[in-house]
Amino acid sequence: MTALLLRDLTLSVRAGGGALIGVLFFLTVVAVIPFGVGPDLALLSRIGPAIVWIGALLAALLGLDRLFQAERDDGSLDLMLMQETPLVLTVLVKCLAHWIATSLPLVIASPLLGLFMNMSETAIGATMLTLLVGSPAITFIGAVGAAVAVALPRGGLLVSILVLPLTIPVLIFGVSATYAAVEGPSPFLPPFLILVALTLFFAVIGPAAAALALRNTSD
Amino acid sequence: MSETSLSITKFSDLANPTRFLALVARILPWMAAFTALCFIVGLYLSFTTEGDYQQGETVRIMYIHVPAAWLSMMGYTIMSLSAIGTLVWRHPLADVSAKAAAPLGAAFTLIALVTGSLWGKPMWGTWWVWDARLTSVFILFLMYLGLIALNRAIDEPSKAARVSAVLILVGFVNIPIIKFSVDWWNTLHQSASVLRLDGPAIDPEFLRPLLVMAVAFTALFFTLHIMAMRNEIWRRRVAAQRRMAARLASREG
Numbered sequence: 001m002t003a004l005l006l007r008d009l010t011l012s013v014r015a016g017g018g019a020l021i022g023v024l025f026f027l028t029v030v031a032v033i034p035f036g037v038g039p040d041l042a043l044l045s046r047i048g049p050a051i052v053w054i055g056a057l058l059a060a061l062l063g064l065d066r067l068f069q070a071e072r073d074d075g076s077l078d079l080m081l082m083q084e085t086p087l088v089l090t091v092l093v094k095c096l097a098h099w100i101a102t103s104l105p106l107v108i109a110s111p112l113l114g115l116f117m118n119m120s121e122t123a124i125g126a127t128m129l130t131l132l133v134g135s136p137a138i139t140f141i142g143a144v145g146a147a148v149a150v151a152l153p154r155g156g157l158l159v160s161i162l163v164l165p166l167t168i169p170v171l172i173f174g175v176s177a178t179y180a181a182v183e184g185p186s187p188f189l190p191p192f193l194i195l196v197a198l199t200l201f202f203a204v205i206g207p208a209a210a211a212l213a214l215r216n217t218s219d
Numbered sequence: 220m221s222e223t224s225l226s227i228t229k230f231s232d233l234a235n236p237t238r239f240l241a242l243v244a245r246i247l248p249w250m251a252a253f254t255a256l257c258f259i260v261g262l263y264l265s266f267t268t269e270g271d272y273q274q275g276e277t278v279r280i281m282y283i284h285v286p287a288a289w290l291s292m293m294g295y296t297i298m299s300l301s302a303i304g305t306l307v308w309r310h311p312l313a314d315v316s317a318k319a320a321a322p323l324g325a326a327f328t329l330i331a332l333v334t335g336s337l338w339g340k341p342m343w344g345t346w347w348v349w350d351a352r353l354t355s356v357f358i359l360f361l362m363y364l365g366l367i368a369l370n371r372a373i374d375e376p377s378k379a380a381r382v383s384a385v386l387i388l389v390g391f392v393n394i395p396i397i398k399f400s401v402d403w404w405n406t407l408h409q410s411a412s413v414l415r416l417d418g419p420a421i422d423p424e425f426l427r428p429l430l431v432m433a434v435a436f437t438a439l440f441f442t443l444h445i446m447a448m449r450n451e452i453w454r455r456r457v458a459a460q461r462r463m464a465a466r467l468a469s470r471e472g
Contacts (some may be wrong), residue, residue: 144389148382152372162365162386165358169396209389212306216381 004090008097022102023109026059030113041118048117049127049178053171055113056106056131060138061160063102067094067146068214077150077214087211095136095143095207103135126181126188130195134174137199140206141166147213170198236452239312243449250442257435264428280338282428286436288331291359292394294324294440298366299391302384312448314380317387318370319447323440325363332356351400352408359397362390376455 033051034044044051071077080090110131114124145163152158177191265282298320304313335353336346347353366383373379400408 141389144386148369148386151378151382152369158365158368158372161361162369165361165365166390166392168358205389205392209385213382213385216306216385217378 004093005097008094009101020105022059022063023105025062026055026106026109027113029055029058030116034116045118045120045123048114048119049123049182050175051117052110052113052127053131053175053178056103056110056135057138057164057167057171059106060103060135061142061163063098064142064146064163065149065159067098067143068150069146072150081215087214088207091143091147091207091210091214092203095139095210098143099136099139103139107131107135120182123178123182126178130174130177130192133192133199134170134195137170137195137202138167140199140202141170143206143210144213147210147217150214151217170195173198236311240449240452243445247442247445247449250438250445254435254438254442257431257438261428261431261435264431268424268428277338277341278425280334281425282432284331284334284338285429286433287327287334288356289433290436290440291324291328291331291356292397293437294320294327295359295363295387295391295394297444298324298387299394302387305380305384306388314377314384315448315451316444317380317384319444319451321363321367321370323443323447325360325367327436327440328356328360328363332360350408352397355393355397355400359393362393366390 030051033055037043037047068077071080081087083090107128110128111124114127119127142159142163144166145159148162149159173191173195177188177195180186180191181188261282265279298317301313301317301320304310305317332353335356339348340346366387369386370379370383373382
């Protein structure tokens, strides 16, 4: 399993810098927003956490279709289906590798974007923390979509449509925890704990459903 | 076709599509008649009972809005049960049922959204708010459309059914969120007033037509669902026979 984790990590780093492209996309999305809403710093600092979260969500979806596609193309997916270790575990490890390769760079890049958005130190810290805790949930939900997409000839766009509605709770609690930390009279902990619960919940449901879908799509 | 008139004793007997079609042919007229009867009574009651002292005549929108909203959730529940049937028992009719329920569920969700919007304008002064209940039902609508698109994107019916079944089950997470959204988040949409532990909170004057309309809409749903399942079975038979004919033609030619 460690070997698989390392293999997936090296592959994703060497294959045309997938992580870098994700971060670049994240940067671009967030940089476009001020052109849309105007360069009003007060407004930007108010909606900043939400923008950073939405940018991270979109960037996380970007690389999802690659999660199983390459394995399917070179046939190693069939080997994974046949091997002794439970497929759920394999999928979980692949999700972790994918998260480290694509979502963790986004989390690390988020303080820089927070500065662009004129956010306060607490807001930047809270956004980073919630992203760190919440982004695995997005990867786990996305794994189901990626597994479904393996069956499709060109499934990239459809996957985003199928996955985005399911990620909305993560977005809601991620952003509301950040806002609670910055200004609100409401405490930070309850929405943050719900976010943690969502990640744990989808860490169980996501790989199981993805494994089921992979088994059913293989011919 | 004489053996198809055998009585259906077990649920698994329905796995034979021919038997299922025979059953449908027998009960469909009755269901259609029952639906029509319920609608006649329900519509009569909806139009003759008093208007609300506060909401006036617009309260009658409720008799369409509320049943449609209930059915939007029931449609997804039926799809989820069918998805379990597809994945666990590989029941041949389960995927037909899930496929037939998706457009129906989407249609009822759309009706609930549109009538809610029409009702919201005079009552709340706005067509749409990002309220928890409204938003989660809107997401349900998007999920229905996504699942229909997914089912259409895969050519082979059995593979499409199994793949969509997985996603249907994952999406079922949304149903409890919709049901309890009005209790968890106290926003503009009123909280549950019919299905409550301490009894309905609305006046019997309004409850009676509402319940009749709910029964009518549910009967309509099941009638249309069974008809859609019948059409899907026929469609697959036509496709199979076309394939057979093409194979024969290619062998001769």
